[in-house]
Amino acid sequence: EVQLVESGGGLVQPGGSLRLSCAASGFTFSTYWIHWVRQAPGKGLVWVSRINSDGSTTSYADSVKGRFIISRDNAQNALYLQMTSLRAEDTAVYYCVRGGGSGRSPFDNWGQGTLVTVSS
Amino acid sequence: DIQMTQSPSSLSASVGDRVTITCRASQSISNYLNWYQQKPGKAPKLLIYTTSSLQSGVPSRFSGSASGTDFTLTISSLQPEDFATYCCQQSYSIPYTFGQGTKLEIK
Numbered sequence: 001e002v003q004l005v006e007s008g009g010g011l012v013q014p015g016g017s018l019r020l021s022c023a024a025s026g027f028t029f030s031t032y033w034i035h036w037v038r039q040a041p042g043k044g045l046v047w048v049s050r051i052n053s054d055g056s057t058t059s060y061a062d063s064v065k066g067r068f069i070i071s072r073d074n075a076q077n078a079l080y081l082q083m084t085s086l087r088a089e090d091t092a093v094y095y096c097v098r099g100g101g102s103g104r105s106p107f108d109n110w111g112q113g114t115l116v117t118v119s120s
Numbered sequence: 121d122i123q124m125t126q127s128p129s130s131l132s133a134s135v136g137d138r139v140t141i142t143c144r145a146s147q148s149i150s151n152y153l154n155w156y157q158q159k160p161g162k163a164p165k166l167l168i169y170t171t172s173s174l175q176s177g178v179p180s181r182f183s184g185s186a187s188g189t190d191f192t193l194t195i196s197s198l199q200p201e202d203f204a205t206y207c208c209q210q211s212y213s214i215p216y217t218f219g220q221g222t223k224l225e226i227k
């Protein structure tokens with residue numbers, strides 16, 4: 001069974017930093033693109049970032065470019081999102097999402113999400 | 121960025137009804153259009169990918185189609201478990217974008 005389990009969310013002050021983790025199991029992690037998608041309370045889904053299977057290619061939404069860094073450790077079946085200079089508008093549930101073998105693959109498995117709250 | 125305009129934003133229907141939700145892309149996305157279902161407090165679930173392919177385990181009452189840049193999700197006969205929010209997404213180019221969602225409620 002495919003499992004994606006996020007952790008690391010919590011309350012952080014504006015301007016602060018947080019590192020999210022995603023532990024993957026039940027599939028060959030090193031062959032899949034993985035994404036972060038967020039959802040602010042009561043709002044729609046917003047794609048945040050993606051990383052290809054070997055970690056050599058990353059992409060970001062304009063709203064987080066220069067502040068967030070996505071990375072992965074295929075030996076540990078783990079995905080990370082380092083978030084810095086956090087703003088109130090970054091408050092959301094962050095989902096770790098499995099893509100496929102290409103950048104155009106659908107998002108076929110989602111974690112349960114981890115809540116990030118940016119507030120003083 | 122490619123804009124995805126979804127309609128309606130909400131819909132009331134009864135068990136057994138046939139329901140259609142539409143998503144319009146602001147430019148060509150080929151067939152890279154996916155549909156997700158989300159229930160309150162839960163993660164989204166993939167229903168349909170590349171316009172019309174049914175994800176494994178999804179009931180056959182769900183179907184997808186397209187005409188140009190207009191995409192449609194159809195539920196042929198609503199079941200009680202189908203009342204949820206539905207959202208489209210283009211995976212043609214980054215930034216991947218989602219529709220605003222359609223909340224399907226019981227009439």
